[in-house]
Amino acid sequence: MNLIEMNSICKRYHNIGFETQVLEDVTLHIKEGDYVSIIGPSGAGKSTLMAIMGCLAQPTSGEYILDGEEVGKLNDRKLSRARNEKIGFVFQAFHLLPGVTALENVILPLVYAKRSPGNAKDKARELLARVGLEHRLHHTPGQLSGGEQQRVTIARSLINDPRIILADEPTGNLDSKNGIETMKTFDNLVKEGKTIVLITHDKEVAQHAGRIISILDGQIASDRRVNHAENTEVRST
């Protein structure tokens, strides 16, 4: 069963006087448990695709079915709930709330959850420990390094146990060591059965996925499956 099903998605932005076509007739199906990289040069429409996938923006035309529900027909409350329950976001710019501790940042999605578990704090602590931040629970983003902030973001994306993790350039603001750490975390999440969609312009990062979709000028240019043998081969050449 397809967890993400996009059919003929178009997205146009209206600016004063002219119109920009960002996505043109994108059809894309992603199965549960898939590990997908979306690559392409900047301005190709990767982020817009992710915004639509994450229910943060609506397509101009086309149909998007998320987990069997047609997103275009959802009202604000149901859309918000879909974001809250089905999707975990990891942003390049982290997007943590400033002045709020790591622990509280991780709990944030549960604040808006329909059923907030009583052990929210324990759960958040557990997740922060998992990303190696058990000693940084009460630090605010300003007191954390970039790598640490990214790990808080990952913990936040997992708190409500979503089925999909959408990561937009998760290594973009990190040094190589932290980048490798982050990618390891994603690799482990896939093993646990999460569906991961990774947006990047870094070919090496993209290689972690089992499927690489490349976007060019708002259209899918290629969509190929990779296995590890191939992976190594690409690297060596």
Place this chain on the structure above:
Amino acid sequence: MFSSFGIAFRALYAHKTRTFLASLGILIGIASVIVMVAIGKGSQKEVMDIIAGMGENLITVNAGEMKRRGGRLRLTGNVTTLTVRDANRIMDEITDVEAVAPYEEKRMVAKFGNNSAETTVAGSSSDFPVVRGYRIESGEYFSEKDSKTANRVAIIGTTAVKNIFGEEDPLGQVIKVHFIPFKIIGVFEPKGVDTNGLDQDDLILIPISTYMRRIVNQKHITRIFIRASSRENIGKASEAISELLRESHKLTHDRNDDFTLISQLDMEELKKETTEMFTKLIVGVAGISLLVGGIGVLAVMLISVKERTREIGVRRAVGATRRDIIRQFLYESLIIGFLGGGLGIVLGVGLTLGLTHWGDWTLILDQNSIWIASWACAGLGVLFGVFPAIKASKLDPMEALTTE
């Protein structure tokens, strides 16, 4: 701490100065409403006290028609139909009347030795102190016999004492008015000013018979003061008096009254009107200052929304609905409203009590105004917070996240 209220509280706490400035307008508005209403109530009470002090259940009959001129009631024309006989008939024939004092006055120079001063010389009957609420401080009031025989005795008010006698004791002294000697037999207790601000203690009172015969030599008088038996009977007594005077003055149906009746109730009504107008005016001014305060809240909330666009994006991304965002910002403006309102009430009540305690002001704290003020600031918080909150909720999540 993560409920909408907690989020709002935190956001405000992080910007203490701005929060305070935002609530300052409401603070000043609320405080001024409370103080101004207290001033209005206080001055109303002051005026009512003066009216009550003019004599309990008082009805005044003035000769001729009275008209308002320059905010004061003044007699017009020279009417000679009102007499002491009318006063006596009112006393004898109308059951709801307790006491009657015919009255005539004139500004004249009174002399004592080498001192002289202008004062109001008035004539009235032995009921005058009862009707007009004057009390004797020392000496005694003149008797029925003094009235009958038109004796040259006088009771003097404290202002007149000061002007004519200075520090000397006036009792038993003889003053000259119009070259006629009068013996001072009593001094009135001070009474203060009347509703028109005239000094009621600048007075020398003599028996009306003496006044008519020796001072003016006329038969008519300009005024009769009447005390009704009770507040409830003022209306009934007034009607009876009016009827009696029309009959006495032989006025046929087609002719207007040649006298004017003003009761204590009429005076209160008249003054109430002016003080109520004053109250409306100050409430209006205070309302404008509250509006300005509200606009301050609006401005700060709009800045707050703009500044936190990214935060709104993050919250939306992790599952906040539009309603969650609206609630968060509404709580924020509501807290600003209540903060301003609370401090405003403290300041307003403090000023009111302070001015009453240490200042020479009569202020009456109106509990209603405090209630209304509380509701007003809650209302202002919501009213001026709705627009920014809705604006925040309508932000596109993706655009909000990518805002620099």
